[in-house]
Amino acid sequence: MMATLTFYLAGVIAVIATLLAITRSNPVHAVIYLVNSFFALALLFYLLGAPLLAAWELIIYAGAIMVLFLFIIMMLKLSPSSAEKGLMATSGQWVPVVLLAVALAGCTMLLTGLDSLTARGIPRWHATPRDFGYSLFKEYALAVEIASFQLLFAAVGAFYVGRPDEPKDSRGGA
Amino acid sequence: MIVPLEHVLVLSTVLFTLGLICVLARRNLIMILIGVEVMLNAVGLSFVGASAFWQNLDGQMMVIFLMAMTSAEVSISLAMVVYLQRRKNSVDVRSFNEMRG
Structure with a gap:
């Protein structure tokens, strides 16, 4: 039951983080939101019985590919005027990031601590x-x-x- | 299976659609690449969901090769972004609407 609840929570977080990522005018903010979304996706992978893929999602996608994006964005030295005129306001963007991160941490706590469906926080079927x-x-x-x-x-x-x-x-x- | 397969597929479809909207609507090359990343991850989620549904490892193998493919795709496409930025001093797709070199 708890695993099911965690699945829907992580799914909602993934959708919200992706929605925020694709509407940012600043690519750096978009990449940070996307990292957030990948953490939620990694939790989903874990819940669906792919713990190794969850780890690689974090290591390869969030750790390597997104950092490559950040490096390229920094290398290009995009001037603020060359950023697209915003679809949404740009102030206070750290608030949703913190909220999403706290929600994800809560999901992980739920999964490891209170899960009754699975033994020791591991899904029943997993690779x-x-x-x-x-x-x-x-x-x-x-x-x-x-x-x-x-x-x-x-x-x-x-x-x-x-x-x-x-x-x-x-x-x-x- | 902790949730019905349909819910996994619906979530995957929503994420894929968000990525597709990003690719189609944004004009910044880097944002377009981010949209492609979102779409690839949505496909990976559906693969993992199917893998859990049939309790078969093949879907997870596909996600591994998806990750390898994404790494290659991102390295090439970001190198091309750097190249295009150097050529036209812009990452706006509207400045690349001609094929003349």
């Missing part, structure tokens, strides 16, 4: 890292290799696209 790794590297070994190729190509492509400008005339000789 243990052992099952997960076995399935990933046994049945999907080829796909893992292809994904690693894909990441390599992406790294090379990002390096190529993001290289510093070269003089125009040297391109003809290359």
